[in-house]
Amino acid sequence: MASQQPTRKATLSLYRGMIRASRSFASYNFRLYFIRNTRAKFRLAAVESDPARTKMAYDELSRELAVLKRAAVVNRLFEGPKLIIEKPKVIIGGGGAGMEASAGGGVGQSHRRQ
Template sequence: MAVAAPTKEALLSLYSSTLRTSRVFSSYNFREYFVRRTKSQFREIQDETDSAKISAFYNERVKELQVLKRSAIVNQLYGGWRLVIEKDLPKGSQEVMTRSDS
């Protein structure tokens, strides 16, 4: 019996949902890790033609998406401090660095 593979639209929808959820994390390190991981996982399956493998991949990623959504909520509750790398400067302004002894 042949396994029906999910459509390209279903895979793209899952990909975009996973990326969207990954970007919800308040912690920079978690957010960047899950974005990189999502892109990497979907890139690996991109050229796969075996419908059984694609179907297994899809089902596993759907389960992971549910876990990711719950984890993102918890991370938003207990996110912690922003990192220096996350500092946003207003557009058009440049930070001027001055010496403290001048």
């Protein structure tokens, strides 16, 4: 008996689930790797025309989602310090006329004493 093809709705739900699980990794490098990897796998699956191979890819990605969720939980359990690239850059004052001034750090003409 032939198995049914996954619907577009089911495929999109699987994609969103994998992206959500990928974003839940505490580690910056793991998080970005799994997001890129998920997008690449779904791009390859989207161009597949053979129904049997499409179904196999869907089933494999469904199993991979369960593994990804478990791996994300373990990754959060052993979370390390944030990388410098993850920390937001806070602008505290400054006297330049660049981004500091536009973010409220600089003193404009109207605020100077006469």
